[in-house]
Amino acid sequence: MSSDALSNPVAVHIVAALADRGIRLSVRRGMLAATRAQELTDEDRATLRQYKAAVMVLVLLGDARTRERLAARQAGRGLLEPAAAGHCHTCGERLPRRRPLGRCGWCALAARLEAGGPIPEDVLTLFDPAIVGPQPVTPEGLDLAVPA
Numbered sequence: 001m002s003s004d005a006l007s008n009p010v011a012v013h014i015v016a017a018l019a020d021r022g023i024r025l026s027v028r029r030g031m032l033a034a035t036r037a038q039e040l041t042d043e044d045r046a047t048l049r050q051y052k053a054a055v056m057v058l059v060l061l062g063d064a065r066t067r068e069r070l071a072a073r074q075a076g077r078g079l080l081e082p083a084a085a086g087h088c089h090t091c092g093e094r095l096p097r098r099r100p101l102g103r104c105g106w107c108a109l110a111a112r113l114e115a116g117g118p119i120p121e122d123v124l125t126l127f128d129p130a131i132v133g134p135q136p137v138t139p140e141g142l143d144l145a146v147p148a
């Protein structure tokens, strides 16, 4: 079962609270990374581990690639020609090898943002493993010592 990351109050709070403290999170190869990681408390780390999938979704929502696609959608811009197999049918970006058809994770997030719908944690399965790592997301992939 996948829950809505935007409706996870703990995940939403930790991302906002860290941003207020000047700590920026990013997602790489299924791991969360943080700037100023040395300022994270044990409680911060425990919360990030517990809610890792929801936090990853929230971080990816704020990524420039999601924002660019949302802006393109809102401006009515899209592909003029059908995408080739293995490419996102909305932006044309190459899809993860295991997904021959469909929409990339960035476009899926942008579409859900535009629609105002829930954003289930399993949206992570649409992303390339270079970003979200092998599925499913596990709490072990928390590499907060690496600056983002």
Ligand SMILES: [Zn+2]
Pocket (backbone or CB within 6 Å): 088, 089, 090, 091, 092, 093, 103, 104, 105, 106, 107, 108
């Ligand atoms: Zn796309």
